[in-house]
Amino acid sequence: MVSTPTTVDVWVDPRCPWAWIASQWLLEVEKARPVEVRFHIMSLSVLNEGREVPEKYRQGMIEGWGSVRVCVAAEQQHGPEALRRLYLAMATRIHHGKEGLLRDMVLGALADAGLPAELADAADTTEYDKPLRESHHAGMDPVGDEVGTPVLHVPGPDGELIAFFGPVISPAPRGEAAARLFDGVLAAASTDGFFELKRARTRDPIFG
Template identity: 55%
Template sequence: MSQKTPVDFWFDPLCPWAWMTSRWVLEVEKVRDIEVRWHVMSLAVLNEDKLDEVDEEYRELMRTTAWGPVRVAIAAREEHGAHVLGDLYTALGTRIHNEGMGAEKEAVAAALRDTGLPESLLDHWDDTPYEEQLRASHKEGIEKVGQEVGTPIIAVPGADGEQIAFFGPVVTPTPKGEEAARLWDGTLAVASVPGFYEIKRTRTKGPDFSNL
């Protein structure tokens, strides 16, 4: 039996677009021989030197709300193992996005209960001894694609064994079944071309969670 292809996925629970993409990758996992490995990145870390360039609402989000969920997630990884991140992210995204609770402490507490993780992980909300690990996980992902993107970041082995990494894709609603597989195949096809950087069009609607 062939070994599954590892797919590394960096997420911040705050981002609704990363949530959509993550559900797509799990659909791909059903129809392609891949295995997703989850990693934490942080929009707060990404934007901490750019706060003068964003509007006040986003600036406040990055200074406050954005830190708590990723601190809890990295603490869960450090204290309970990387294998808990997939289920925790599913629980976080369901509470934050699908149920509309937002990236608040109550939503994260509910997600911890959903996954059987101790609520004592909430002690990391305002501060964590795992700051260095959080930044290292973020750096590992963002250095694969550059500072001008956000979350999610996906990395897969290329034909030569070197990783191919890219931001996105940004898509809504989440593709299912063979549609998910076609998008996966096409994304890998363009991402594997040396010197390829971007396909983009203006978003005409926001994240649609109706099929999640």
């Protein structure tokens, strides 16, 4: 008898390096555990609206709208699998190719994902901002506003929603090590009253 895979919903912004590493980890988990990962979009630009941010991040907050708008447009027009392909293509170009967040990166990622170039026009319109914000809040509201991305939603032992920020890792573990981390994260997150486990970051993002 084939068991039904556990659905893991992850909320990401293509420009977040920590979300990209966590995504690589989850793709490893898919190979080693009966898990299906579904990608959703949150926006660091939405998250930080109205907040004071360091000057070095301010331009990223402005430029960051385009890529998430295009991701939402792709999902709306072509479905969740298209979003998955596009997110992975964008994040590869942003974090490995150092291509930035502007139109050339978006066009290249759309081509990589087999999606129409016309979707790039969504970057410069507010047409998809309502579903973008809805997606953002669907992921972020259950964990509060003092976190970033990645955010994961998984079903608990009794079918209840378990939602949490993280894990923040560098680099992504591979193979059985990825699966063991997944098992441990779920064990911690599903423990009643468990809220936080944290230590200082001692390395930059390592993309592998």
